[in-house]
Amino acid sequence: MKLKVFKPIAIAGAATLLLMTAACSTGGSDAPTPAPTNTESKAEQLKDVPRYNLDEFFKEKNPAQKGKTFGMMVIDMSTDPFAEQVELARTYAEHLGWEFKVADLKGQVGQAGPTLKTMVEAGADVILTGSMGPDLIGRDALATAKEAGVFVISETSGVNASGSKGAFASSVESNLLEQGRLVGERLIKEVPAGSKIGLLFDQQAASGRLLEQGFRKAIGDKFDIVAQKQFDYAKGVPGGAADANAMMQAHPDIAAFWCPYDGPCSGVGNAVLATGKKVKVFSKGGYPAFLDYIRKGVSGYTLAEPNTIKVLMGFDQAVKLTRGANLEKTDIILDLGGMITASNIGSAAEVADGTVSYGPGLDKRFYERWGVK
Numbered sequence: 001m002k003l004k005v006f007k008p009i010a011i012a013g014a015a016t017l018l019l020m021t022a023a024c025s026t027g028g029s030d031a032p033t034p035a036p037t038n039t040e041s042k043a044e045q046l047k048d049v050p051r052y053n054l055d056e057f058f059k060e061k062n063p064a065q066k067g068k069t070f071g072m073m074v075i076d077m078s079t080d081p082f083a084e085q086v087e088l089a090r091t092y093a094e095h096l097g098w099e100f101k102v103a104d105l106k107g108q109v110g111q112a113g114p115t116l117k118t119m120v121e122a123g124a125d126v127i128l129t130g131s132m133g134p135d136l137i138g139r140d141a142l143a144t145a146k147e148a149g150v151f152v153i154s155e156t157s158g159v160n161a162s163g164s165k166g167a168f169a170s171s172v173e174s175n176l177l178e179q180g181r182l183v184g185e186r187l188i189k190e191v192p193a194g195s196k197i198g199l200l201f202d203q204q205a206a207s208g209r210l211l212e213q214g215f216r217k218a219i220g221d222k223f224d225i226v227a228q229k230q231f232d233y234a235k236g237v238p239g240g241a242a243d244a245n246a247m248m249q250a251h252p253d254i255a256a257f258w259c260p261y262d263g264p265c266s267g268v269g270n271a272v273l274a275t276g277k278k279v280k281v282f283s284k285g286g287y288p289a290f291l292d293y294i295r296k297g298v299s300g301y302t303l304a305e306p307n308t309i310k311v312l313m314g315f316d317q318a319v320k321l322t323r324g325a326n327l328e329k330t331d332i333i334l335d336l337g338g339m340i341t342a343s344n345i346g347s348a349a350e351v352a353d354g355t356v357s358y359g360p361g362l363d364k365r366f367y368e369r370w371g372v373k
Contacts (some may be wrong), residue, residue: 071124082289113141158206180214240267267356269293306354
């Protein structure tokens with residue numbers, strides 16, 4: 001297996017994550033207070049966000065062919081991170097001169113296999129699947145794509161191409177176990193041991209299972225898990241809010257929630273804000289809706305994973321595949337992002353879009369690599 005891992009620049013004294021303490025409100029009210037105006041300089045807020053040097057990567061050119069069709073299948077465009085990913089993909093396809101097609105499952109993950117087959121029949125050359133592994137798509141549909149010569153690229157599914165038994169032509173993945181562990185460690189730092197917590201998990205997807213595994217290993221038996229439930233894809237953010245409300249009603253002294261990703265945690269943030277409880281919310285993603293709840297005063301913590309680098313690397317693999325490269329045993333493993341909290345929410349956009357970690361103009365560097373404007 002050929003493993004590609006982006007290496008961080010050595011920064012004196014820099015941690016791999018941004019570990020800043022969120023400001024705590026004082027007084028007797030349970031109502032969340034607006035996120036504080038941070039008096040630290042931007043440089044101080046961002047000093048511990050990891051930086052990655054991609055100069056060696058960009059020395060190699062990856063010229064694109066014109067006239068290809070790029071398909072994208074997402075779980076639900078109404079929830080993060082999929083809406084932003086689709087718009088980014090549309091932009092990148094336009095720069096490549098490729099046709100772009102998107103299939104939105106609207107939370108009906110049971111339709112992933114038939115939808116993939118439809119995209120194959122519609123003439124896609126490459127299909128990027130977001131957060132869906134063979135367990136959700138089905139190996140029959142993936143085999144149909146392979147037989148038709150259509151390349152399926154997995155993005156953050158929890159299954160690397162090298163371990164997919166030929167299901168995926170390539171993959172762009174994250175170290176999900178490590179991400180789960182780091183979020184768990186942050187919860188340990190912010191919430192007193194023995195506190196009651198609730199989990200809105202995702203056992204349907206391999207990515208959700210891995211994040212939960214890393215999280216549970218980190219927290220061990222330090223907390224009292226009083227409520228836990230599978231996130232309902234079909235109900236989306238409103239469903240997440242309803243689940244969190246039910247947990248808070250059953251356990252009025254619940255101290256924190258954990259979700260594997262910002263999508264369900266946006267619903268949790270909505271519920272916490274509406275009830276006015278001082279409940280902390282921990283997640284992974286760094287996506288717009290959840291960040292808005294932090295800005296409104298919810299004590300949220302999210303490990304950023306920029307959509308830009310994920311989607312750009314997916315396209316980079318697509319460019320290689322459509323000109324004949326064999327990438328089935330090449331796994332792209334992305335590095336860790338920074339933690340976004342109330343303490344650095346003012347600089348959240350630059351952390352969430354990858355500007356801090358990868359530098360400005362990341363898309364333009366890829367366009368140059370592909371030989372397009």
